[in-house]
């Protein structure tokens with residue numbers, strides 16, 4: 322466990338850049354377990370939704386508010402996720418789980434995500450404090466440029482929230498402000514190996530391009546919020562329920578269901594709450 326507690330240098334780098342990559346956050350056996358569920362589970366498929374990007378390509382995800390005791394839930398609730406998220410977020414009230422999503426970028430057909438800030442979506446849920454919100458992406462397969470890895474504008478979280486409108490079925494940041502940000506700050510392709518993690522701030526501007534390769538790009542993203550950051554327009558209620566953590570080794574050692582047993586899935590009709 323200790324090896325996954327972020328150092329002061331890592332914490333400082335997160336605050337400076339708006340993101341932090343932690344290599345080898347999960348080991349091979351842990352990734353294998355997540356991969357089996359991601360690729361072979363009916364529950365994942367039954368709750369998957371497709372969102373059109375600007376070009377009509379579909380990007381697929383399964384999103385749930387209540388984590389279960391399957392491998393995904395145990396990861397979301399693990400000390401390494403919750404303690405580190407808590408270390409990076411502002412405030413000191415308990416860490417809660419807003420939602421998690423399994424991102425499924427299929428070979429050749431997986432669509433893009435437009436430039437956005439997560440808080441561009443979450444602002445509409447009327448959370449007031451973006452510094453008390455964070456996302457943690459864990460790569461289940463390798464993510465690289467050909468298969469549409471995440472791209473970020475380093476330091477852009479310091480701009481605060483910028484305007485967002487609709488882009489296909491997604492929310493997209495004002496192109497003018499994105500262009501200015503790209504002129505000013507570094508554009509980084511976040512290439513990850515399976516098992517690497519990316520912690521990122523809710524105001525970090527990011528996107529991903531379509532998967533033009535022969536290889537799927539799968540990842541799970543868990544989003545956390547502080548209990549005191551009460552949203553005034555968020556029906557799931559999950560984001561202010563303090564999480565009970567489990568030890569890191571629970572993912573491998575607990576007798577957990579071999580399928581996704583999360584609940585309260587996002588349905589596409591409920592587009593107000595997308596993401």
Ligand SMILES: O=C(O)CCC(=O)C(=O)O
Nearest residue numbers: 424434439471528529542
């Ligand atoms: O996984 C991706 O490609 C993009 C995900 C993303 O932009 C998000 O979850 O905010």
